[in-house]
Amino acid sequence: MPEPWMPGAQKLDIGDHAPTDGGPPKAIGHITWDRNASAAKPQDLVPYENLRSYFSGGGKPSAPHVLWDPFTGRITQFLPATSRSKSLADRAGGTRTNRAGKVVLQIEALFFPHCRVGTTVYPRLVDTPCKGWPELLAWVRSWGVPDTWPMGRPVDFGSHRSEAIWASKGGWYAHAHVPENDHQDPGSWPAFVGAPATSEPKYEPFPGTAFFMAGTKPALGKRSAVFAAMGKRLVAVGCGRYTVGPGPTLGTADVASYEAWQRKCGHTGTAAKWPPGKTTWDLLKVPNV
Incomplete structure (x- = not known):
């Protein structure tokens, strides 16, 4: 207890x-x-x-x-x-x-x-x-x-x-x-230490479709370390559509790159469009951030 x-x-x-x-x-x-x-x-x-x-x-x-x-x-x-x-x-x-x-x-x-x-x-x-x-x-x-x-x-x-x-x-x-809050701290935090083997996944878990969207449109301009890690993996699997980056701010190149990845995974039509789905996300193996 x-x-x-x-x-x-x-x-x-x-x-x-x-x-x-x-x-x-x-x-x-x-x-x-x-x-x-x-x-x-x-x-x-x-x-x-x-x-x-x-x-x-x-x-x-x-x-x-x-x-x-x-x-x-x-x-x-x-x-x-x-x-x-x-x-x-x-x-x-x-x-x-x-x-x-x-x-x-x-x-x-x-x-x-x-x-x-x-x-x-x-x-x-x-x-x-x-x-x-x-x-x-x-x-x-x-x-x-x-x-x-x-x-x-x-x-x-x-x-x-x-x-x-x-x-x-x-x-x-x-x-x-945290929603409804305007503070921007703490800026950094110590790493997990002595963690159980199962406590932190090797890959970033699928954050849900809402994470990638602003209403019915891609959440362009949103910042997260997840986007940078995602973009690097998209480049690594040959689906990068970047002229600069990738970086932590979601942009149109991220959308185009992920849609290329979904097509590479065999999806077509609306199934290949943004936002990411759990199946293709898990296949991408984005490193845990």
Whole structure:
């Protein structure tokens, strides 16, 4: 039976517990981003105690489940895994966010880009020591959250959102992936470590037709690492129709290339048209991103 309160974490129960809706279990990666720094003007990291006091005081209405210090490994938990937390925007009557899963575990890493600790400046979260990450990951896994990023592991501060994927797939999501939210963090996140052999597929799972569409038309202009990986495979199988790229932004060359692949797989007529289907996607063997 998984533990509602993470073993080894400081328990600081702020109350206001409420159930989730059920469904695929999720974990959300955030950064505190409490200062704006730059490579030219780094700033000192805000003390861990400040954020812990904030989320247990005036910041209760936006508290996550967990505050994680990747520099020391300290972890404070404010709400049990069985309760929703409130770190995500959730408009009335819209897509469920904070409650959208068996668990929706929200992890706030104490970090902002170009923070300074001692004399060292850290541009990305993955550049930090990431102390405590293996223990945190093990606890998240215990709640059935798979070691997958349905919208791609975060590698930038762009927004990559799909309500269809969010509603249907469990796994890890960046704050930048969640519908109804405008934040673009965390920008990066540590890799899965010590993962079970079956936890992360070798190939990118089919994300569903809605991922590729904007209404009834191709989702041109949408950005995702999945598109870049897809395009490279299309080139490798002799179906590339690119003059530049491929890259992470969906374009007409991606559409033409995939339609060429569907024809190569024996499809004709409307069956060969965009969007991708699961059968041809699985045959393409797009590397997991």
